[in-house]
Amino acid sequence: MELTAVRALGEELLARHGLTSWRFAFDNAKRRAGACKFDSRTISVSRHLMALYEEAHVQDTILHEIAHALVGPRHGHDAVWRAKARAIGCSGARLVDAEAPRAPAPWQGTCPRGHTYDRHRRPARPASCARCEPGFNADLLLTWTFHGRTVSPGPRYERELSRLLAGRRRRGLGSTGTPAGGQTDVTQSPAGGLSAASTAAAPGGTRAPEHDLMRELAVRGHLTPGTVVRITAPGKYFGRRVTIVKSARTRYHVRGGVERLTVPFAYVEPA
Structure with a gap:
């Protein structure tokens, strides 16, 4: 109307x-x-x-x-x-009719298993999928899009996410460095589909869950400045370790020695 x-x-x-x-x-x-x-x-x-x-x-x-x-x-x-x-002619219903139109939410969070959550406000803190597990679980972390574009919710969110991942790493690894429970994650592939592929493995051939999670964050453009990554793009820079300077719309700006490079999100992995 x-x-x-x-x-x-x-x-x-x-x-x-x-x-x-x-x-x-x-x-x-x-x-x-x-x-x-x-x-x-x-x-x-x-x-x-x-x-x-x-x-x-x-x-x-x-x-x-x-x-x-x-x-x-x-x-x-x-x-x-x-x-x-x-x-006075009102229906007397306490809540809006479930069939009534709703304003589209600009933020959408998606868990690794495909559950989605809509938000009208920028996510302030990292969250995991409550439908998969009621408590926080970094393996079920929500990744966010804004109007359909993958973006970071902001520096404060990224700092807290880094702290959570660091704490998870400390709790999840035993004295030998093997992940507790030998759990394996799925990660988002560069093509946008789900894949269990990862270039890193823990002792005994089992992938480290925290590496898979970091790989997922990497390809979504969520790694923070100061993170050390390895370039996986074919060519002379393949395998080179660099440090992220900033994240742009589709690429990381990275520094390797005196050189500054730009690398698509899909072509970096945690070092």
């Missing part, structure tokens, strides 16, 4: 139900449709969701909040509020 029409409808409904001292406004919420603010005597609705809703959904949202204003702040979504909502 056009926002100008939403505003006209909102102001008309407020006047119809005697809320002449209240005002109608838009807000930037993306998950909730509306709000009743008693302190400022304001009924506000999400500009993002209203633009996606049909008129019937818009009207129900506004009437939902008007019912709150009419019964007062002490009733919440109780029977008194529900009776008033239905009396």
Whole structure:
């Protein structure tokens, strides 16, 4: 529904139900449709969701909040509020209809097993897949895209991720350096599919899980400045150890001695 029409409808409904001292406004919420603010005597609705809703959904949202204003702040979504909502023509539903459109989330996290999570805000801390395992597990780390493009959530996120990986490495390796439990990860291949391939192996031919995780971070562009990596691109630089200076859109900027190079994410691996 056009926002100008939403505003006209909102102001008309407020006047119809005697809320002449209240005002109608838009807000930037993306998950909730509306709000009743008693302190400022304001009924506000999400500009993002209203633009996606049909008129019937818009009207129900506004009437939902008007019912709150009419019964007062002490009733919440109780029977008194529900009776008033239905009396003025609202459905009386506490939550937005599950079939109603939702604002697309710019951030999407994906676990190694394919589960996805949507976020409207930049992820502040590393997280693992709660559907696979309730506690944090670095083997099930979520990797993030922003509007479909693989990006880092930021320096603070990367610093915490580095600390988590360092702690995992200390806890996960026994005295001989063999991973506890001999666990093997899958990693994201340069072509974008899932692959168990890795160039590093722990003693006895078993890949080190922390190496696989670092390899996954490498090909997604998530390694932080200062990380030492090995170039795997064919040519004269193959096998060379370099240090990441920064991460660009599709390539790492690296330093090897006095030389500075750019290398696609797919052609580096943890040294």
